[in-house]
Amino acid sequence: MNSLQNGYNQKFSGNAVITPYPATLTVDNTRTSHSSGYFYDTHIPVLFYGNGTQKGVSKKRYDLIDITTTIANLLQIEALNLATGKIIDETFK
Structure with missing residues (x-):
């Protein structure tokens, strides 16, 4: 819902x-x-890999919009103005 x-x-x-x-x-x-x-x-699995990411596994639930906000942060670009997601901090070093 x-x-x-x-x-x-x-x-x-x-x-x-x-x-x-x-x-x-x-x-x-x-x-x-x-x-x-x-x-x-x-419900989708996601894998963050590359420079600046941290090794580990998380079983926490995140919303889809959190993934897009996190990817925007990894690419060092501005997220959409209406994006309500939060950055998944545990992916970063």
């Missing part, structure tokens, strides 16, 4: 939010989906 709340904009979104059953995609054959509001669709 958190992804539904984060994707809702009072000014632009409609009055109703429809959440399909798990494993249901509501797109046609000409487009793709960017996941759903269910945890199993957004």
Whole structure:
């Protein structure tokens, strides 16, 4: 439900939010989906490797937006203005 709340904009979104059953995609054959509001669709492993990263493993849960903010920090570029993610500090030396 958190992804539904984060994707809702009072000014632009409609009055109703429809959440399909798990494993249901509501797109046609000409487009793709960017996941759903269910945890199993957004649970992804990530590996940070290279200069400036720290060796180790973490079992903590992070949001997808945390990964994009962390990558922007690794590349030393500014994150998007609307990015609400936090930098995953344990990846850095």
